[in-house]
Amino acid sequence: MADPSSYRPKPGQIPDSPGVYKFRDEHGRVIYVGKAKSLRQRLSSYFQDLAGLHPRTRTMVTTAASVEWTVVSTEVEALQLEYSWIKEFDPRFNVKYRDDKSYPSLAVTMGEEFPRVQVMRGPKKKGVRYFGPYAHAWAIRETVDLMLRVFPVRTCSSGVFKRSAQIGRPCLLGYIGKCSAPCVGRVTPEEHRELADDFCDFMAGRTGTYLRRLEQRMHEAAEEMEYEKAARLRDDLEALRRAMEKNAVVLADATDADLIAVAEDELEAAVQIFHVRGGRVRGQRGWVTDKVEAVDTAGLVEHALQQLYGEEKGDSVPKEVLVPALPDPALPVTQWLTERRGARVDLRIPQRGDKKDLMATVQRNAGQALALHKTKRASDLTTRSRALEEIAEALGLDTAPLRVECFDISHLQGQDVVASMVVFEDGLARKSEYRRFQIKSFAGQDDVRSMHEVIGRRFRRYLAEKQKTGEWEERPEGAAEGAPEDAIEGFTGGAVPAEGREDDGRPKRFAYPPQLVVVDGGRPQVAAAKRALDELGIEDVAVCGLAKRLEEVWLPDEEDPVVLPRTSEGLYLLQRVRDEAHRFAISYQRSKRARTLKAGPLDAVAGLGDTRKRALIKHFGSVKRLRAATIEQICETPGIGRKTAETIVAALAASAPAPAVNTATGEIMDGAEE
Incomplete structure (x- = not known):
């Protein structure tokens, strides 16, 4: 345990300006990163009487062995630098949210000649439009299955697409009307891209206009006594409405907002996020963290905003972000979000109406997530602690x-x-x-x-x-x-x-x-x-x-x-x-x-693939033993015929290294091949 006074900066060394600071342990590892409007005031608070510090802060300053800081011009720059350092150094005493699952998104690969609709996980890619994330992949597939009737966009993989184009026949979805079959030229690339654009517009929440247009076309077909066409349009309308029912209307039309709620106790905190696009809940995420630093709800919200939007730009950042408590101060965070989006972002606490009611729902989800996490984690955390204690006791160690x-x-x-x-x-x-x-x-x-x-x-x-x-x-x-x-x-x-x-x-x-x-x-x-x-x-x-x-x-x-x-x-x-x-x-x-096999003497054998190379090495144990084997013995290897065995013998004989000769006696030395 280190004495904080041993590395406390001298009076006057710390500037009274915005900046970001790092605490390091005795091995040079960054254990905590923080930002401050005034570095002098913030850092001075860490070097007061230990009895007056929060227990977690006390643990941090006694674990640290040095502190350093970087001065920046504005609080927004401090926020950006803090996020970059937390991501780079992964400090053990900083709040680190862990996704409680890997969330899938509905993705449309608009960067391809024939855009494809699919379920995607992981980091976002360029040229792809994303909708979500969603709680379950099967929910995405059900929605897409309903919408393909109206928007028959390609959903097949590149291999299936190329294969269908080669044989001139579409896959099953093309035959049943759930794909426009661009692989065989039923639609042009421009017509297929228009279908993909309509699909994206509908998923983005612009549903009213499209439904009204579809309904008008249905009535026109009925008036012209094209009853089969009218019936098909009616079924399309029903399919789209069923898909819309899967995302309940909760806010006014065209409302884009993220709602963030936090449930916490003294040791852990759970964050839940609802993504509302076009007035509908389009996705949900949840994080859980150990409160390894002394942080209040406002601080948890600030960390959640950094985690959520640190890698996002443009429309991925919504116009409105609703939170249970505002960061202190809130203005730098709002400016940072505005820079990420490229347009104004409203960061506030909902006070009344539908948004406050929806926030209460998100808050209930956060409370349930924390309770579920504690139920799952309790035994695991206890078990790990007991295991480390048992090892320490069995080996006679002073500490775990x-x-x-x-x-x-x-x-x-x-x-x-x-x-x-x-x-x-x-x-x-x-x-x-x-x-x-x-x-x-x-x-x-x-x-x-x-x-x-x-x-x-x-x-x-x-x-x-x-x-x-x-x-x-x-x-x-x-x-x-x-x-x-x-x-x-x-x-x-x-x-x-x-x-x-x-x-x-x-x-x-x-x-x-x-x-x-x-x-x-x-x-x-x-x-x-x-x-x-x-x-x-x-x-x-x-x-x-x-x-x-x-x-x-x-x-x-x-x-x-x-x-x-x-x-x-x-x-x-x-x-x-x-x-x-x-x-x-x-x-x-x-x-x-x-890699050794690929560079070995067996590469010289024509027609001998990796599978049979591995079979030969497995059967004989080494190339040396294979070189000493007869044709009949090589034929005993699964998949090796006599003609192949003769080719192998000839190739190995041609590539055999020259034996080492004792210059004094002229005798061949044993083991030269090794």
Whole structure:
């Protein structure tokens, strides 16, 4: 626990102007980001008597080891910079809303030659019009199914569309009248785009004019005694009205507004948002957060607005935003929303009428969401806490290990040896911290040496970055490929220079030490990990190993393992950590194996695809053994005939490396092929 007075700025150092500030812990990690109209007044409030601070604020300032700030010109700039930093650094003491589900939207791909109607999730794409989000995908599909009768827009995938165009026959929807079949030329691209525009206009709320026009056409057809046409238009009207009934009319026509409600207690808060477009509820979202900082309802509303509109622009920001409490001050937030939309946005609290009644409905939804979340979360949170306490007690740790790192080694008969590092914080996986390693100092099935190398490399990086002398940053799981894998020691992707990283405040990925290191293995692997830590002089990191056979927990320098009960939550958490490390290592090893196959001598065999290559390697175990096999033995592999086997033998013989010769004796050296 740090003393806030040890890093308190000197009097007069803090400017009396708007700005954004960051608190960092002893490892340089940003733990809190805030903004202020006056940096001097706000920061001074953190360095008063600890007894007078809110418990969460007290925890934050005693966890921090330094504070820094950036001066801006206006409060709007401060709001924008605060949002950018929260998104970049993910501070642990800031309010972070978590979507309680992945919400689908109805999307129309207007950027394509023949726009397609479909259900989409995830980030928004350019050239696509979105409606929603909706609570359920099936609700979107039911609405679209009703509207396709009137607006027969394409809904098929690109593959189905191309296939129908090639064979000259539409899919089933084209035959039953729910698609205009542009794939076979029944309509021109211009006519199909007009259908898509009408569909979008109707979904955007401009329904009255279209319904009146359709009804007029129905009466005209009846007067001209075209009864079949009139009946079809009547059915179209009924289908559209049924689709409209799925979104109740709640506000005056053409009203575009988002209604935000908050339900909270001392520890958590739930936010519910209703999206009203054209006077109808077009979508709903819900977030839940832990109140890790001292924040009131107005502060929660401000954070929700940042989360909701931080990436939105244009019409995605509505004309009106109704909230239960206004941020303090409200003017900068209103100006920020206006800039996002490009037109005036009204941010206010509804006082009377239909909007106040609808806000009460949103508030009830928020209360129910919070109650449901607490019901689901209570056992999970309690279980994780109990698991960490059991691990601490079993291993003799002073405190619960809030950050656990697990390492695993993977290879295929000594080839392509790799290692994985997975990170669990507070009992939950933190995949952005995962790392992958290549073992290049030697080859073979020596997991103990591999474990010693990986632990040493990981903590050497920690010590280097702690001293701010590291020059490279490893790529997390899922990052884009980059430079060759041997760019630096232990590197598994694109080499990213860290020059300037410290200046912009982004700490290194290996700068955070764990409280516990778990290795996949027994006593030898644990001893190797402990030896690596001892060689680096690291004494404040505990080590244990989890052996698969009997799920025994091994500790360094102990003759006998620790046996946790099978029903122990601590054992279950260790198993999950170990299994995740094993999964991550296996996936990396398989990807390397696939690249090895593509670059191997089997590529020279004409007509031999990836499936049969994998079958050959699986059957023989290595190219070396395959090269030594006879034609009859190769034919035993599933999918390999005699002619193919003869081709394989000839190709491998042509690509065989020349044997190494002892220059002194003239004899061929054994094992030269390895």
